[in-house]
Amino acid sequence: xxxxxxxxxGIKDLSAEEITFILDTADSFKEINTRQIKKVPTLRGKTVxxxxxxxxxxxxxxxxIAGKRLSADTxxxxxxxxxxxxxxxxxxxxxxxxxxxxDIIVMRHSASGACDYLxxxxxxxxxxxxxxxxxxxxxxxxxxxTIRQHKGKIAGLTVVIAGDVAHSRVVRSNIYxxxxxxxxxxxxxxxxxxxxxxxxxxxxxxxxxxxxxxxxDCIMMLRIQRxxxxxxxxxxxxxxxxFFGLNEQKLKLAKPDAIVMHPGPxxxxxxxxxxxxxxxxxxxxDQVENGVAVRMALLYLVAGGEKLQDNC
Amino acid sequence: xxxxVIEILDSDGVTRxxxxxxxxxxxxxxxxxNLVLIGIRTGGAYLAAQLQQKISEIEGEEVPLGIIDVTMxxxxxxxxxxxxxxxxxxxxxxxxxxxxxxxxxxxxGRTIRAAMGAVMDLGRPQSIQLAIxxxxxxxxxxxxxxxxxxxxxxxxxxxxxxxFDDQNTAQAVHLIKN
Numbered sequence: 377x378x379x380x381x382x383x384x385x386g387i388k389d390l391s392a393e394e395i396t397f398i399l400d401t402a403d404s405f406k407e408i409n410t411r412q413i414k415k416v417p418t419l420r421g422k423t424v425x426x427x428x429x430x431x432x433x434x435x436x437x438x439x440x441i442a443g444k445r446l447s448a449d450t451x452x453x454x455x456x457x458x459x460x461x462x463x464x465x466x467x468x469x470x471x472x473x474x475x476x477x478x479d480i481i482v483m484r485h486s487a488s489g490a491c492d493y494l495x496x497x498x499x500x501x502x503x504x505x506x507x508x509x510x511x512x513x514x515x516x517x518x519x520x521x522t523i524r525q526h527k528g529k530i531a532g533l534t535v536v537i538a539g540d541v542a543h544s545r546v547v548r549s550n551i552y553x554x555x556x557x558x559x560x561x562x563x564x565x566x567x568x569x570x571x572x573x574x575x576x577x578x579x580x581x582x583x584x585x586x587x588x589x590x591x592x593d594c595i596m597m598l599r600i601q602r603x604x605x606x607x608x609x610x611x612x613x614x615x616x617x618x619f620f621g622l623n624e625q626k627l628k629l630a631k632p633d634a635i636v637m638h639p640g641p642x643x644x645x646x647x648x649x650x651x652x653x654x655x656x657x658x659x660x661x662d663q664v665e666n667g668v669a670v671r672m673a674l675l676y677l678v679a680g681g682e683k684l685q686d687n688c
Numbered sequence: 689x690x691x692x693v694i695e696i697l698d699s700d701g702v703t704r705x706x707x708x709x710x711x712x713x714x715x716x717x718x719x720x721x722n723l724v725l726i727g728i729r730t731g732g733a734y735l736a737a738q739l740q741q742k743i744s745e746i747e748g749e750e751v752p753l754g755i756i757d758v759t760m761x762x763x764x765x766x767x768x769x770x771x772x773x774x775x776x777x778x779x780x781x782x783x784x785x786x787x788x789x790x791x792x793x794x795x796x797g798r799t800i801r802a803a804m805g806a807v808m809d810l811g812r813p814q815s816i817q818l819a820i821x822x823x824x825x826x827x828x829x830x831x832x833x834x835x836x837x838x839x840x841x842x843x844x845x846x847x848x849x850x851x852f853d854d855q856n857t858a859q860a861v862h863l864i865k866n
Binding site for chain 2: 378379380397400401403404405407408411412413415416417418419446676677679680681682
């Protein structure tokens with residue numbers, strides 16, 4: 377099969393075959409990142425605009441490096457330095473950027489649905505780099521890629537995602553992605569941080585971390601999002617760390633070869649103990665490394681194929 | 689209208705052509721010193737493995753074998769419907785090596801141009817030579833093969849198909865007339 381999307385807005389609308397195709401494509405691109413000359417000419421002459429309305433270092437840098445390694449011209453715009461602070465609307469900002477003929481806009485925005493809104497209004501391709509609490513498809517794909525790399529498969533595995541679920545777009549994309557690939561997803565967190573009806577997305581919900589991680593193959597810890605009023609949902613960070621932080625003792629309940637993941641940035645001593653974050657079972661930096669390959673695959677698949685032929 | 693299929697080489701014919709190419713490569717390069725084989729996915733990779741085997745039979749020593757996928761270096765990204773990218777696997781250094789690039793069919797020469805670009809990005813070889821099972825003509829770039837299994841003038845609307853068995857051994861070459 378081949379997969380040739382105009383936009384990548386979320387995992388929800390992708391099929392298992394399409395997700396696997398993206399992961400296989402990323403597998404082929406991964407080798408470039410370890411070469412002496414880390415560049416291929418694939419996207420020469422394409423312009424990628426990273427439009428970030430929210431702070432991000434990891435995702436933005438990852439997309440920028442991915443674009444540059446494919447020889448695309450990448451331009452970064454962040455909200456604090458843009459005309460947004462002068463009162464311009466999202467649509468006006470985007471239309472002004474489009475007037476300069478980029479091929480792909482990679483956008484992060486605090487409003488859920490902002491990327492879908494732009495994709496309907498612009499001619500260029502849009503890749504969602506995180507919209508509000510909705511989706512973060514490239515993160516879910518790099519998580520799936522990392523699990524597949526370490527476990528050799530995804531189907532049949534039990535994956536626990538624990539923490540501030542209500543504020544996490546990573547969770548939604550990951551539930552869709554892992555479900556489609558045949559994994560069993562367990563969600564754990566304080567009741568105040570679990571949105572009602574989450575089970576309908578296809579997961580089991582636990583309010584006890586120990587119970588959730590027993591016999592798990594993979595544990596994904598989420599960041600307590602202090603900037604998103606996380607602190608009003610829990611009595612204190614200390615109490616949170618005691619009940620929902622992953623330490624060595626709790627990790628022993630999982631399978632002995634279980635892997636520990638975190639989308640970053642980590643709050644050491646809160647959701648994850650340093651001994652676990654730096655321990656044998658952590659694959660956190662593999663996630664970051666794989667992120668570049670996965671984003672190369674997304675840029676390539678969005679830019680390639682016949683849909684942009686007029687621009688070639 | 690039914691398509692006419694003509695057998696150009698049978699299994700023995702392919703084997704003889706590869707044996708001769710192996711001898712020519714060794715004669716021209718005066719042995720296997722600094723020699724490496726790189727097959728272009730997928731047909732060329734299979735043939736390169738067969739050539740490696742032939743060279744081992746003659747010299748009693750194996751030459752390194754790599755596989756290259758040229759999709760990332762193609763000039764037609766915007767008009768391709770199939771975007772699948774295969775893996776490149778070259779587990780040795782290319783610097784100062786004599787590279788024998790292997791492909792099944794030589795047509796416009798664009799795949800070879802892409803392959804040369806891909807190889808050059810991985811290191812600076814001493815030389816690149818080209819071994820081809822079938823040269824069907826219609827070159828669009830100034831590229832010529834050094835070792836040719838079979839020269840076969842074709843018309844543009846004909847197709848050349850190399851058949852491989854389960855072990856990825858070339859079994860036959862067919863010309864398909866439309």
